[in-house]
Amino acid sequence: MTGFLLRRTVTAILVIGIVLTLAFFAVHLAPGDPTTRYLDARMSQAQQDQLRHALGLDRPLPEQYVRWLGSVVLRADLGFSFTHNRPVTRVLADHLAPTAVLAITALLIQFGVGILLGALAARRQGSLTDRVVRWLSLILYSTPHFWLGLMALLLLSYRAGWFPASGISSIEALDWGAWSSPRRLLDTAHHLVLPASVLGLAMAGGVTRFVRNSLLEVGHEDFIRSSRAAGVGEGRILWVLALKNALVPVIQIAGLSLPYLISGALVTEVVFSLPGMGRLAYSAILARDYPVILGATLLAATMVVCGNLLADLGHAAVDPRVRREIAHRG
Amino acid sequence: MSGRLALGCAVLVASFTACDRAPGGTYTTGNESARGGTVVIATGVDITGVNQLTGGGSRFEQDILDQLFLSLFQEQPDYAEHPPTFEPELAQDYTWSEDGKTLRLLLRPGIEWSDGVPITAADVVWTYTAQVNPEVAWEEAQSKDAIERVVAFDDHTVEFRFSEVYSSRLSDLNEGVILPKHAWSKLPFSEWRGNETWFLDNLVVSGPFMLARLQPQQQIVLERNENHFRQGYPKLDRLVFRVIPNRTNQVEHLLAGQVDFVEHVLPKRAADVERSGRTDLISKWHRQYTYIGWNGCQGLFEDASIRKAMTLAIDRESIVKALWGESARPAVSPILTSVWAFNPDLVPWPYDPDAARRLLAKAGWGDDDGDGYLDKDGRKFSFELATNGDNQIRADVAVLVQEQLRKIGVEARVSLLEFNSLWARHQSHGVDAIISAWGIDTSLNLTYAFHTDSIEDGKNYGCYSNAQVDELIALARRPARPEDAAPPLHRIQEILHEEQPYTFLWEPMRHYGVSKKVKNAQPNPLSAYFNLDEWWLAPVSS
Numbered sequence: 001m002t003g004f005l006l007r008r009t010v011t012a013i014l015v016i017g018i019v020l021t022l023a024f025f026a027v028h029l030a031p032g033d034p035t036t037r038y039l040d041a042r043m044s045q046a047q048q049d050q051l052r053h054a055l056g057l058d059r060p061l062p063e064q065y066v067r068w069l070g071s072v073v074l075r076a077d078l079g080f081s082f083t084h085n086r087p088v089t090r091v092l093a094d095h096l097a098p099t100a101v102l103a104i105t106a107l108l109i110q111f112g113v114g115i116l117l118g119a120l121a122a123r124r125q126g127s128l129t130d131r132v133v134r135w136l137s138l139i140l141y142s143t144p145h146f147w148l149g150l151m152a153l154l155l156l157s158y159r160a161g162w163f164p165a166s167g168i169s170s171i172e173a174l175d176w177g178a179w180s181s182p183r184r185l186l187d188t189a190h191h192l193v194l195p196a197s198v199l200g201l202a203m204a205g206g207v208t209r210f211v212r213n214s215l216l217e218v219g220h221e222d223f224i225r226s227s228r229a230a231g232v233g234e235g236r237i238l239w240v241l242a243l244k245n246a247l248v249p250v251i252q253i254a255g256l257s258l259p260y261l262i263s264g265a266l267v268t269e270v271v272f273s274l275p276g277m278g279r280l281a282y283s284a285i286l287a288r289d290y291p292v293i294l295g296a297t298l299l300a301a302t303m304v305v306c307g308n309l310l311a312d313l314g315h316a317a318v319d320p321r322v323r324r325e326i327a328h329r330g
Numbered sequence: 331m332s333g334r335l336a337l338g339c340a341v342l343v344a345s346f347t348a349c350d351r352a353p354g355g356t357y358t359t360g361n362e363s364a365r366g367g368t369v370v371i372a373t374g375v376d377i378t379g380v381n382q383l384t385g386g387g388s389r390f391e392q393d394i395l396d397q398l399f400l401s402l403f404q405e406q407p408d409y410a411e412h413p414p415t416f417e418p419e420l421a422q423d424y425t426w427s428e429d430g431k432t433l434r435l436l437l438r439p440g441i442e443w444s445d446g447v448p449i450t451a452a453d454v455v456w457t458y459t460a461q462v463n464p465e466v467a468w469e470e471a472q473s474k475d476a477i478e479r480v481v482a483f484d485d486h487t488v489e490f491r492f493s494e495v496y497s498s499r500l501s502d503l504n505e506g507v508i509l510p511k512h513a514w515s516k517l518p519f520s521e522w523r524g525n526e527t528w529f530l531d532n533l534v535v536s537g538p539f540m541l542a543r544l545q546p547q548q549q550i551v552l553e554r555n556e557n558h559f560r561q562g563y564p565k566l567d568r569l570v571f572r573v574i575p576n577r578t579n580q581v582e583h584l585l586a587g588q589v590d591f592v593e594h595v596l597p598k599r600a601a602d603v604e605r606s607g608r609t610d611l612i613s614k615w616h617r618q619y620t621y622i623g624w625n626g627c628q629g630l631f632e633d634a635s636i637r638k639a640m641t642l643a644i645d646r647e648s649i650v651k652a653l654w655g656e657s658a659r660p661a662v663s664p665i666l667t668s669v670w671a672f673n674p675d676l677v678p679w680p681y682d683p684d685a686a687r688r689l690l691a692k693a694g695w696g697d698d699d700g701d702g703y704l705d706k707d708g709r710k711f712s713f714e715l716a717t718n719g720d721n722q723i724r725a726d727v728a729v730l731v732q733e734q735l736r737k738i739g740v741e742a743r744v745s746l747l748e749f750n751s752l753w754a755r756h757q758s759h760g761v762d763a764i765i766s767a768w769g770i771d772t773s774l775n776l777t778y779a780f781h782t783d784s785i786e787d788g789k790n791y792g793c794y795s796n797a798q799v800d801e802l803i804a805l806a807r808r809p810a811r812p813e814d815a816a817p818p819l820h821r822i823q824e825i826l827h828e829e830q831p832y833t834f835l836w837e838p839m840r841h842y843g844v845s846k847k848v849k850n851a852q853p854n855p856l857s858a859y860f861n862l863d864e865w866w867l868a869p870v871s872s
Contacts, residue, residue: 032750036757045787047472054467054523080524084546085384090527094546158582165583166574167548273574275547288750 008312012305016298020072023297024065027290033057034082034288055082068294078298079291083284088295091280096299098168099276101188102196102268103261109200110261111254114207115243121208122215123238133208141205145264149198149271156194163194166273195272199264203257210253214246221245248319255311258304367867368568369848372580372589376547376573379526380533381514382507383460383468389769390593393859394571397539397552399507402435402454403500405772407854412670413812414772416500420449420508420536430495430810433503437486441559443534447512451482456511463519473505497812498773510534538564538863547573564863584609584843591848593858595841597657603843615668616840617855619661620724620767621832622715622731627759627785627793630713635689637830641679643686643738649730650836653723657841661834663823664768664776668837668855671774671816673823679830683738690738697739704739712741713762716755719746724765727835731765756791764791765835774815776803776822780831794831 034055035048052058056067071077078088121133157165164170168191169184218224219242227237266278273279277296284292316322378386382395403416418424422438441449458480461468476499478491490503513534517525533541538560539552550571554564572589574580581599583589585606595603595611604611624631624640631637646660662678665671695704695711704711715731717724725746732742742763747755755761768779777784781803784790799822806818826832842853847868852861 030750031748031754033754036750036753043469044472047467047469050464050471051467051469054465083386084378085381085524085526086379087524087527091546153579153582158586161586165586165588166579167572169548270575273576273579275545275573279547279575286749 008309012309015305016301019301020294020298021065021069023294024068024290025061027285027288027293028061028064030288032288034290036288068291072298078295081284081289081292083287083289083292088291091292092277092295092299095275095277095280098274099265099269099278102192102199102274102276103265105192105196106199106203106265106268107254107257107261109196110203110207110257111250113201114204115211115247115250117204117208118211119215119238119243121212122219123234125216133212137205137208139205140201141209143202145198145202145267146271148202149195149268152194152198153271164191167191168274195268195274198271199261199268203260203264207250207253211246211250214249215242218242218246248315251314252311255307255309255314258307259300262300262303364866364869365562365565366567368570369566369591369865369867370570370572370589371591371593372574372583373550373571374573374575374577374580374594377544377550379529380541381509381522381526381529383466383509384522384526387469389857393857394550394552395507396537396857397569397859397862398533398535398537398541399509400441400449400536401504401507403504405501405504405856407856407860409669409772413497414501416504420454426810431492433490433492433499435488435490437488438559439486441536442557443510443513443536444540444555444557445513445534446557447510447534448485449508449536450485451488452485453508453511454488455480455482456515457506457509460509460514460519460522461506465519466522468506470505473502476502495810496807497809497815498775498807501771501773508536510536539569542568549573558863560863565866566862569862581843584845587845590845591851591858592843593840593853595843597654597839597841600657600841603841608846610844610846612842612844612851612853613657613839614842614853614855615666616838617666617668617771618767618769619664619666619837620727620765620835621661622835623764623766623779623792623832624830625759625762625764625792626795626831628762630711630762631792633693634829635693637833638679638828639686639689639693639738640735640740641830641833642682642689643740644731644734644833645681646678646833646835647681649727652730653726654836654838656839658836658838661837662827663834664770664779664826664832665774665819665823666770666837669772669774670813671819673820675820676823676827679827683734686738690740695739702739703741710741711739712743714745715742715763715765716745716747716752716761717765718749718752720749727765759791759793761791774819775807776819777807780822780826792831794829796825796829799825 033052034057035051049058056064059067068079071079078092080087081091084091117133117137121130124130153165157163168188170187170191215238224237224242262278265276266282268274269276269278270282277299280292281296283289284296373390375388375390377388377391377394380395380398382392382399385391385395400420402419402421404419406415406417408415418438420437420441422436424433424435426433435454437449437451437454443449458474458477460466462471462474476492476494476496478493481489481491483489492499513532514529516532517528530541530544535541535555538555538558540555541550542553543549543551550573552569552571554567558564572583574583574589577594577596578599580589580592581595581603584592584595585602585608587608592603600611600613603609622640622644624637626632626637631640650658650660659667660678661667662676663672665673690704690711693706695706697703698705715728717728719725728742728744728746732744735742752761752764756764756766778789779792780794780796780799781788781790782795782797782800785793785795802818802822802825806815806822809815840855842851842858844851844853849866849868850861851865854860
């Protein structure tokens, strides 16, 4: 197991290094640069060159790469943001919490709802419930995040007034003490209901169909038939015996859904005006804020790689065959 | 199961109060200006920090910094009839030397920073040194190019020496807010970039408001600066700028009572704001014009008659009406209709495709191969018409122009590009024609896009060059009194009208939405928050 973890860690570092190198050259070679956004009619070319010099953008690209990589590897310093004029680590830290809370909540909704509906449809295969669930999951799966978000805003916020339309806290919350106070936590939860539900439900469609199909496959296995013959109740067969086996590939899906979750969070944050990583990355790309783009890429790449590793470990935890294979390889 | 789920949802919803409301209730309609209260403002963008010299340079950021820091003067929105006037702010009085090159300025006595330290001439001198420092690389540093030196004579007297006499000296001198030397000079200029957190930690202000909280991409909270020199101002206790990137969402927030002010109401939503009963709509002509820039660096649009033919073939009146309704008007000049120096004798070119065809035929363009498109020397009249794809109105205009030019046998190939890609190509003179816009200041210096020198060192990406225009631009800049620049500016407009380096499309109107409970809000094209310290809230009736 130790050897396996060591191998995976080395591979992960290599993958992240390659991703960052490609990202560095891709963003620097893209048209425009951070001074393009200064479209003041009076700004001269000389002034623009002075700004490029101040930002270190007039150095040869290989030199910029070596300097940047050196500061990242040797000092864990991601540089400073050209637009926020602060260290990238500070900028990322400011925006990470809302995205993390949104993503985790959405993930719980995605798999909670997905597993529940998938199991329900499998248990009543061919019934009206099954058909409704299948159609519903197809609609959720194929509906764009942004449209679902806009509809939720229109109906549940602007029209019904049940939920706030934007932000992560109320204006009055400034006067309610620390963010960890119950009132502020409740306020944040209230703000997160719509975006997390939209993001989670939009991704739950795929999980629903996957769980349903997995359960139907497992339903034909010998041990299920034996359990039924032994008089085990249908509820126990579904929720304990079948689901445990059907969830093995679902764990893999959980790890692999991280990239979709990140891209989905971007869209959701823009629609609901949430101050998260998605909006930060989006505005950084438009402003050609290279250090922030690379910082966000590093974070996303690390999350995806770690997600895959966790999925593999989870897979090993529930499937003895995988554990044996890992032990065999050392 | 599903029943329990629905019940859970209902309990969850019921356990919360209704969503955010801007603090308020039922307001009286009394005319007495009250003090106190909070106004919530929707903004589409965030600020990058509090140091103007290293900041993001957006108009909104400038507006916020104007609430935190004083300038020497405040430019007034009275530029329709005459050059704009400047009301003293930090300055109390000033005199020009006889040769017009030296300005002696007297600072208002007894003004302090928020930490109680007096504001002196030393702050003004040090601010200038920061503004022109190459390591700081302030984006507006060129406004100080003609200032040779700044000297403090005593705590309240400072002298600016210019290298030449020109019309916008006061405007240039006034560019930028005055910064706190005692607080910020501790950090060397070489370390200013990348250290915004330091400036936030060491923030002292002189303006009507103080920064209470800055939550990136969420909200900016300003509170009254009790140390502000204007007695009884600002009227409001607190301002909350809520970041809501989507403009449609901003209007919905306004109509739902969740915000009190929106600085950019889209034309299609203006009527909703006007009709709502709880909000007012304020409309002003904006300081911007949209244009098609023709690339004269290459063969196709080098000839002025060809550019004029393009203008004649585009039905600008119909385009503006279709896309903007009453919220824009056709533009004819780089000097806006609403500005004192606009030449009223200019007659807009009509929509006249026949005249356009005749001009093109005279230049040797004809449909020799019968394919419906003009050609000359074996070359088809075909060019790329590019704009940034994230701007739907410009994208729509590109398609309409394409269709109208097709009728005279000209092929415009529409390219919708990402903003940075578009400008990178445009800056290297690589776009045949571009649909874009300029926001203009009131100095009316047309060098940026119409002077030959700006081809290499400016924004003259279409390579427009006319020796007479170059001379007139210099002549318009020369008079000591700005109003004396009117004759050369009028003549420049006549030449540009004749030669059409740009086809001027429209001047937009800016709609502001404001809650009826907010009183005395006077947004104008200089700033949506021009008199923010004078806004007040109608008292709440019990």
